[in-house]
Amino acid sequence: MAPRKIIIDTDPGQDDAVAILLALASPEEIEVLGITAVAGNVPLELTQKNARIVCELAGKPETRVFAGCDRPIERPLVTAEHVHGKTGLDGPTLPDPTMPLQDAHAVDFIVETLRAEPEGSVTLCVLGPLTNIATALRRAPEIAGRIAEIVLMGGAYFEVGNITPAAEFNIYVDPHAAAEVFACGAPITVMPLDVTHKALVTGPRNDAFRALCTPVGHAVAEMTDFFERFDKEKYGSNGAPLHDPCVIAHLIDPEIFSGRHINVEIETGSELTLGMTVADWWRVTDRAPNATFIGDLDADRFFALLTERLGRL
Template identity: 85%
Template sequence: MPPRKIIIDTDPGQDDAVAILLALASPAEIEVLGITAVAGNVPLELTARNARIVCELAGRPDIPVHAGCDRPLARPLVTAEHVHGRSGLDGPDLPDPTMPLQDTHAVDFIIDTLRAEPEGSVTLCPLGPLTNVATALARAPDIAPRIAEIVLMGGAYFEVGNITPTAEFNIYVDPEAAAQVFAAGVPITVMPLDVTHKALVTRPRNDAFRTLGTAVGHAVAEMTDFFERFDREKYGSLGAPLHDPCVTAYLVAPDIFTGRHINVEIETMSDLTLGMTVADWWRVTERAPNATFMGDLDADRFFALLTERLGRLPLTESVA
């Protein structure tokens, strides 16, 4: 099978960074056509910067990075420096990027790429708020049938919320964008908190990253060292959940995950439940299924895959 062509839409974020690294370390399964930055965990200027830092860390300065929307469709931007630090990539001491930011806006890059590539050959991988993807679909409705699949991190059902009692951060930041994407008729696979909170970086797992003895291994270990302090305090967990790498791990080894094809609606009106993913897990309504919501993963296999792939970076065949 040829590698799966993807566009990563992201707001790095330490876990976003690990997701990008996993994708770039898996060229047999994944071809990264480009990375589009969106405002989310930190403002757009920093997410675009962080995406380039990660590409250079992986030895892939050839990957085009495009800056996109700097605010949600209809609301003020909510950020998460309290989790990710002021830079979004607090933890490791990484140099400023030298690779250029592309001139083309992220939304235009998404539209142009989907129109240029064969129909059904490109998967979109949103790791942050869905503003760029929703804007592209609204501006160019003809791209919807050209998308192979949208595999995203966001939402929850039993776990419910991590930024409000009922909402997961990515969906909460731009619920109107999420509602548009889930209504677009595109095949969607979702990695919700219910799955990602099972992908915990315990101390032995983080030690395995550090033991790789590479710049990437040390950087990832330092990212998760920083990242986990918030989750340990908030949840009393054994480590930090690696939310976004579940997206790229699914593209490499989908059998690690299990889930259900169900109906998912996005709450955009209620003050109490704004941004909630109303997931009909038990199929108690007659609403048509529109997304595959993952419910579980094999955490040991997930971390074995992640550690092995991170150990490959930088790839010897990478473009300098």
């Protein structure tokens, strides 16, 4: 089969970086048409820079990177330097990128690509807040019917929140954008905290990255060494959850994951629960299903895939 055409929308972020590396290491399954940066984990000036740093680390400087929206649709930007460090990629020491940032705005690139490619041939892989995607849908509503699938990391159902008691970070940063995307009618697959918290980089798994003895392997190990300090303290876990690579791994080997097709609504009216993903996991309402919510993964199979692919770079 031909590789699946994707656009990666991202706010790197160490786990975003690993997801980008996984995608760029998998040309048999994935063709990366471009990477669109959005403000999220850190401001846009850093997310677009970090995306280019990661492309150069992968040895793929020909990858096109576009800067997108620098703030949410209706709210001030909330960032996560407390998790990712002041650069967003704290941990390894990586050189500034020399590859250019594309002149076009990320939203224009998304719209024009979906219009130009055959209908149903482009998947949007969303690793951060949904601002760029919602803005593209506002600008060109007809593109919703041209999207093959939106696969995103965000939300939760049993785990509930990681930035507030009720909300996961990516959805909380721009809940109005998330609400519009979930209502757009395109097929949606969601990697919530409930599954990503099972993708833990334990000591032996991080040792396997380091044992690749490559710049990519060492950089990923150093990213997760830094990243895990926050999660170990907060959750008492055995390592850092690799949230965003679950999106890319699902495209490569969907049998790693399992979930349910359910209704998901986004809370936008309450300060107490703003950004909550109200996921009807038990199907107790009559609201129509609009997303496949993933609930479990084979962690060993996930890390075997990730380590093998990182070893290619």
